[in-house]
Amino acid sequence: MEKYIQELMQDAPELITTYGLKVILAIAVYIVGKWVATLIVKVLLKGMNARKVDPTIAGFVKNIVYYVILVMVVIAALGQLGVQTASFVAIIGAAGLAIGFALQGALSNFASGVLLIAFRPFKVGDFVEAGGAAGVIKELSIFSTIMTTGDNKTIIIANSSITGGNIVNYSTQAERRVDLTVGVSYGADLSLVRKELETLAAADERVIQDKGITIGVVALADSSVNFVYRVWVKTADYWGVYFDMNERIKKRFDEVGIEIPFPQMNVHVNQVKS
Template sequence: MDENLLRNTAQLGNDVTGWITNNQELIISYAVNLTAALLIILIGSMVIKFATNSLNRVLKKRKVDPTIANFVTSLIKYGLLAFVIIAALGRVGVQTASFVAIVGAAGLAVGLALQGSLSNFAAGVLLIGFRPFKAGDYIEAAGTGGTVESVQIFTTIMKTPDNRVIVVPNSNILSGNIVNYSQEPQRRIDLVIGISYTADLLKTKQVLQKIVDADERILKDPACNISVNELGASSVDLIVRPWVNSADYWAVRWDLLEKIKNELDNHGIGIPYPQMDIHLIREEKA
């Protein structure tokens, strides 16, 4: 039994040795081609990384919007990577023409299965083309809000004021309304201040105007509008609408609300709250 095993093992070794001896040129050729293919992928990846990083730096140095710069370099990166892979496959003997046809057919099938991803890609191209917002803008879109970090091939990255990162599919953004709070340099603050019906209306408007005039961050042009907006159920509602630079919006809004409350209290002007009158009727016993 052991002798037969040794004999078979020796015969197998001789066969392998003979095959290697007879096919040395073929083995060397495959080894060279495989090594060359690996070098093509390795060197190609390094060149692509260097080229895309250099292009990104050049675009940003020329003050191209970072959103566009990142999107363009991503497209170029993946396009060049596909070219490198095809070149490596061609080096190892794969018929690239047939491979491209197979990839095309597979791409069609994958495209039908990944319609959502393709729509995200198309939406990303449209977002870059029409530019409803840019990196650094604060927007509301797809049911969420945040500062735009970047627009990538399939998604848009946003960061909320409390430092949460939100990844939103591009098609979701493009399919709904987009509110850009940063596009215009100035914004209007809309406040509704309710005062008691017994309060002096003229005095109240003078107090509000004095508060607005004292804040240097509030713009003089356009002028602030202070008017009676509505005679409510329990209060006279005044609107206070000053204009500020977009960067000062929230700071001015918060400061105004605090100052208005303090000054109205100092001048004895009441800020009412909803009230209900209850009438009690006593019925006499028969």
């Protein structure tokens, strides 16, 4: 034992010189590399803020870049210690591939979330149809989107379901067109129908008169002559005008004697003489 200690003491200066220098270099590589990673991340974050990139994306990109650089720094530091990093890199790659396969659904939602945040097809407060549901957007996160329906139900939709289909945003435009179909009997005076519909549109302050009013016969149906009735309103007034106009049409037509028909069937009975 004493002989082993003596040999170790004799070799100590050489060991310290050889391995001590490697340890110092490895520590230096790690410290400098970490400083460089922090500096790069700060510059990157400053650039994204200057371009007004969404804070959610900016924070995520910052973390990804920082940890990727940090992993490279650790591998470089291990290389200074004489560790065979080739196998280490291969293990990391294989692990990353396995994790990618296991989390492909989550990664798909994440990628879709990044696209939604980057391109902003809708924002919080918009009323949209997306992912098989319709409602007001309450929250947009990396993996899912939360909306509330008209009857106050909360719907959580995976982002991949949203980007995989059509997105209808009813809130992006300041104005919307109200489309109504008005059916009258075949015996009605069509000129009077047109006049009354024009009067109703002119009397409603919410209707944008400058955009024009469309009134025309769209179909000669089985039981009625159908008019298409289109007026433009502010988006916020859409449903109010839609419901009110239907009610006013019914009341006005009753006052002036314009019949709104319902489906009818005429049955002809022929008597056969024996």
